[in-house]
Amino acid sequence: MTEHMPPCSGACPVNTDVRGYLAAIARQDYAAASRLISASNPFPSVCAWVCPHPCEDNCRRGQVDSALSIRGLKRFAIEAAGVIDSPCDAPAKKTGKKVAVVGAGPGGLTAAYDLARQGHSVVVYEKNSGLGGHFLTSLPTYRLPREMLKRDTDRILAAGVEARTGVEVGKDITIARLREEYDALIISVGLARSKSLPLPGADHPGVLMALPFLHRANTGESQATGERVLVIGGGDVAMDVARTAVRLGAAQVNTICLELREQMPAHAWEIEEALDEGVILINGYGPVEILTKDGKIVGVKAQKVKSVFDPGGKFNPTFEPGEFLSVPCDTVIQAVGQVPDNSFLNQSGLAVDPRGSVQTDKNTLTTSLPGVFTCGEVVTGPGPAIAAVASGHRAAQLVNSFLNGAPAAGPKETEVIGPLPGKVRELIPKQKRQAMPVLAPGSRKNNFEPFELGFDQKAALCEALRCLSCGLGARVESEKCAACLTCLRVCPYQAPVVGGPAAMPPEGCQACGVCAAFCPAGAISVANLNLSAIEDTLRAVTEETRLVLFTEQAACRELLAAAGPQMIPALKDAAVITLPAAGALRLEWILSAFENGAARVVVAQGQKDSRHHAGSGKYLKGVIARAKNLLEAAGIPGDRLSLRKLDEGWPVS
Amino acid sequence: MIKAQQKDIREIAGMVEGCHKVLLAGCGGCVTVCLAGGEKETEIAARALRLIRKRSGKPLETVTYVATRQCEPEFLAPLDELVKDVDAVISLACGVGVQCLAERYQDKWVVPALDTKFAGGSKETGVWEERCGLCGDCILHKTGGICPVVRCSKSILNGPCGGSQHGKCELGQDIDCAWQLIYDRMKALGRLSELTAVQPPKDWSKARDGGPRRLIREDLIADEISE
Numbered sequence: 001m002t003e004h005m006p007p008c009s010g011a012c013p014v015n016t017d018v019r020g021y022l023a024a025i026a027r028q029d030y031a032a033a034s035r036l037i038s039a040s041n042p043f044p045s046v047c048a049w050v051c052p053h054p055c056e057d058n059c060r061r062g063q064v065d066s067a068l069s070i071r072g073l074k075r076f077a078i079e080a081a082g083v084i085d086s087p088c089d090a091p092a093k094k095t096g097k098k099v100a101v102v103g104a105g106p107g108g109l110t111a112a113y114d115l116a117r118q119g120h121s122v123v124v125y126e127k128n129s130g131l132g133g134h135f136l137t138s139l140p141t142y143r144l145p146r147e148m149l150k151r152d153t154d155r156i157l158a159a160g161v162e163a164r165t166g167v168e169v170g171k172d173i174t175i176a177r178l179r180e181e182y183d184a185l186i187i188s189v190g191l192a193r194s195k196s197l198p199l200p201g202a203d204h205p206g207v208l209m210a211l212p213f214l215h216r217a218n219t220g221e222s223q224a225t226g227e228r229v230l231v232i233g234g235g236d237v238a239m240d241v242a243r244t245a246v247r248l249g250a251a252q253v254n255t256i257c258l259e260l261r262e263q264m265p266a267h268a269w270e271i272e273e274a275l276d277e278g279v280i281l282i283n284g285y286g287p288v289e290i291l292t293k294d295g296k297i298v299g300v301k302a303q304k305v306k307s308v309f310d311p312g313g314k315f316n317p318t319f320e321p322g323e324f325l326s327v328p329c330d331t332v333i334q335a336v337g338q339v340p341d342n343s344f345l346n347q348s349g350l351a352v353d354p355r356g357s358v359q360t361d362k363n364t365l366t367t368s369l370p371g372v373f374t375c376g377e378v379v380t381g382p383g384p385a386i387a388a389v390a391s392g393h394r395a396a397q398l399v400n401s402f403l404n405g406a407p408a409a410g411p412k413e414t415e416v417i418g419p420l421p422g423k424v425r426e427l428i429p430k431q432k433r434q435a436m437p438v439l440a441p442g443s444r445k446n447n448f449e450p451f452e453l454g455f456d457q458k459a460a461l462c463e464a465l466r467c468l469s470c471g472l473g474a475r476v477e478s479e480k481c482a483a484c485l486t487c488l489r490v491c492p493y494q495a496p497v498v499g500g501p502a503a504m505p506p507e508g509c510q511a512c513g514v515c516a517a518f519c520p521a522g523a524i525s526v527a528n529l530n531l532s533a534i535e536d537t538l539r540a541v542t543e544e545t546r547l548v549l550f551t552e553q554a555a556c557r558e559l560l561a562a563a564g565p566q567m568i569p570a571l572k573d574a575a576v577i578t579l580p581a582a583g584a585l586r587l588e589w590i591l592s593a594f595e596n597g598a599a600r601v602v603v604a605q606g607q608k609d610s611r612h613h614a615g616s617g618k619y620l621k622g623v624i625a626r627a628k629n630l631l632e633a634a635g636i637p638g639d640r641l642s643l644r645k646l647d648e649g650w651p652v653s
Numbered sequence: 654m655i656k657a658q659q660k661d662i663r664e665i666a667g668m669v670e671g672c673h674k675v676l677l678a679g680c681g682g683c684v685t686v687c688l689a690g691g692e693k694e695t696e697i698a699a700r701a702l703r704l705i706r707k708r709s710g711k712p713l714e715t716v717t718y719v720a721t722r723q724c725e726p727e728f729l730a731p732l733d734e735l736v737k738d739v740d741a742v743i744s745l746a747c748g749v750g751v752q753c754l755a756e757r758y759q760d761k762w763v764v765p766a767l768d769t770k771f772a773g774g775s776k777e778t779g780v781w782e783e784r785c786g787l788c789g790d791c792i793l794h795k796t797g798g799i800c801p802v803v804r805c806s807k808s809i810l811n812g813p814c815g816g817s818q819h820g821k822c823e824l825g826q827d828i829d830c831a832w833q834l835i836y837d838r839m840k841a842l843g844r845l846s847e848l849t850a851v852q853p854p855k856d857w858s859k860a861r862d863g864g865p866r867r868l869i870r871e872d873l874i875a876d877e878i879s880e
Contacts, residue, residue, distance in 0.1 A: 485684040522692035591700035
């Protein structure tokens with residue numbers, strides 16, 4: 001059977017089990033959430049702060065109201081769980097093979113971590129004094145507190161990776177020497193140098209480069225920035241530079257870029273945050289000259305852009321003849337892209353491509369020299385760090401195969417669940433996205449303190465509960481299906497397709513579990529419903545059990561407790577069974593609870609505005625009535641079973 | 654399809670009062686479709702019976718099995734082992750299934766958990782209506798596809814009777830007059846004149862009045878001589 005991947009995981013370069021960790025947060029199992037986050041990503045803490053979250057861009061909740069705040073939830077889980085010891089972090093049995101990794105950025109460290117866990121001896125060579133690559137040197141500390149990076153790199157080192165920092169390959173040690181000492185070599189030097197536009201005046205010392213500027217800012221090193229700063233570039237790095245310049249005290253920070261606002265490569269949220277902090281955008285102009293007077297920068301002359309891309313969509317800017325603009329400034333910072341620092345190639349014997357970069361086969365990550373591999377941005381080009389992590393995983397897989405003399409498995413093929421059908425989209429209740437609390441612009445723009453404050457528990461639970469659980473829906477055992485149409489009739493979304501045996505298209509099924517509750521043939525299973533856990537909980541019920549509580553996910557224990565002070569003692573001795581929707585309740589479970597001796601059974605529905613599946617509970621009243629009739633036949637008073645809606649209060653007797 | 658309804662659980666419990674262990678046999682055919690005797694209902698009945706007996710201090714052991722269709726002997730073979738050590742078999746099939754089990758397990762006490770109601774179809778979720786009287790001599794082509802045998806309270810073939818008032822039967826306002834329905838439909842089809850033909854008395858010997866019925870398909874009767 002084809003496994004359908006949720007679009008969030010499909011969009012993540014390392015296929016993080018987003019759905020899994022959001023569900024773990026919803027059930028308040030933060031350790032499990034943290035483990036799932038870390039399972040495919042050795043930089044869980046860093047990514048919780050800075051990942052550009054392609055998962056959110058693909059979240060199907062975005063087709064209903066707005067995407068889940070996945071990165072915010074990741075941060076909540078990581079912080080709530082704290083540092084977790086995981087047995088998989090312990091170094092594996094040694095293979096006797098040695099691997100050197102050049103560059104301690106996300107790609108290189110990921111490869112090193114994976115290889116160390118496979119038992120190889122791994123040494124990482126890094127020219128900087130610390131680990132993390134751009135995470136360490138370039139990312140502003142107001143976006144990434146360095147203790148988060150340390151938390152991740154400590155875990156990588158604990159897996160057995162040895163780091164030799166302050167060693168520049170190509171200068172302090174050559175590639176040829178490393179090849180002699182190690183069985184395999186991975187080059188992951190990233191794109192460590194800022195690109196420079198060849199403008200007249202660009203060689204003026206007041207023209208700074210983005211990466212060194214950010215690095216100095218991060219280390220607290222003083223640098224001569226004036227009162228009026230002009231940043232050239234429209235990407236995320238340009239926004240980081242502009243916002244850093246604001247924090248360093250510039251009175252005015254302009255950014256200038258070829259693109260119109262909606263064409264800018266920077267993420268929309270980072271542009272908005274920069275604007276909130278007073279950065280001014282000058283869109284649609286391309287700098288043509290750095291203007292100087294008496295040896296000082298006085299401005300930048302820029303020409304109006306006619307078009308940025310040619311009809312084929314290729315970057316090929318054209319300009320309006322004679323339409324110029326002068327932007328006064330005393331400091332210019334170029335943030336127009338990054339290129340690799342190829343000094344490591346010195347006497348390496350490695351073939352280079354026409355651009356001067358190391359020649360790489362992008363599929364096998366091999367170079368012209370046997371046993372020398374590459375990964376990270378040096379292969380993929382500029383992109384999110386999580387893509388470099390994915391590249392590091394692949395490199396480790398290929399190197400491991402090379403060392404073992406076995407062929408590497410190909411990349412995993414997956415099928416991503418398609419968009420929500422229009423009618424289903426209409427039927428899903430809208431739930432407001434929790435806004436990430438942030439420091440007000442006035443409080444954050446004069447310091448480097450983290451400006452995002454993180455979710456509190458209630459906000460995190462509410463946000464996690466918005467997840468649509470894509471792909472955890474119903475499956476039909478076709479040989480048992482009687483094609484009775486009940487599933488289609490009770491489904492709140494009209495998702496099943498019943499020709500012969502029922503089919504449950506994953507695009508439409510919202511995993512509420514109602515169809516499985518009513519299927520007369522027992523032919524439907526719902527992955528979102530942990531049947532064995534439910535049966536275990538019911539089996540554990542005894543005559544000492546005061547209350548068995550069936551609660552829909554939106555009315556989870558925390559929120560139930562918040563419903564009233566009487567709830568807390570009632571819940572203390574309760575067996576709690578959480579369902580995706582109250583309508584997923586099965587009459588059989590009620591009977592089992594009483595058969596095993598439960599004193600009371602309560603079925604709780606969430607508040608109307610937090611209900612996850614509209615219309616999923618419309619048969620509950622009838623189910624409860626039938627159950628009461630059966631209980632009364634056994635001499636059990638019907639009032640020992642009740643249906644409660646939290647928006648009607650919580651009368652506990 | 655056959656439509657059936659589960660009996661009151663007290664009545665079922667009464668049928669197996671002296672038993673210590675029972676087999677509840679569900680059916681995956683018609684009674685699954687009408688939500689009366691499939692896997693889910695078999696499980697509910699088993700748990701409810703256990704609960705009743707536990708509360709009365711006489712615990713009952715239950716075994717459950719759902720046959721693909723209880724009306725086919727081949728599907729009953731897996732039950733042969735299960736019935737051996739039970740005191741009774743509770744069938745959650747229609748009356749056909751109950752009898753098939755009783756015939757197969759001559760020495761077992763086989764009891765019905767369902768009341769078999771009628772041959773009908775779904776009206777809406779949870780509502781079924783009778784549509785066929787199983788009379789053995791279909792005349793739906795003469796009555797606009799509406800059966801007077803089961804949908805007319807009197808089963809009259811030349812209706813309506815004088816009890817038809819504003820399209821409803823004199824028995825109750827919730828019963829449509831079948832002959833009003835027939836009239837309206839034939840009119841809509843432009844075939845009203847066909848209703849002027851008087852229907853002769855029906856040959857009820859083809860229905861239950863002729864005694865137990867049997868169907869034989871000659872082309873499916875094996876001929877051992879010519880083989």
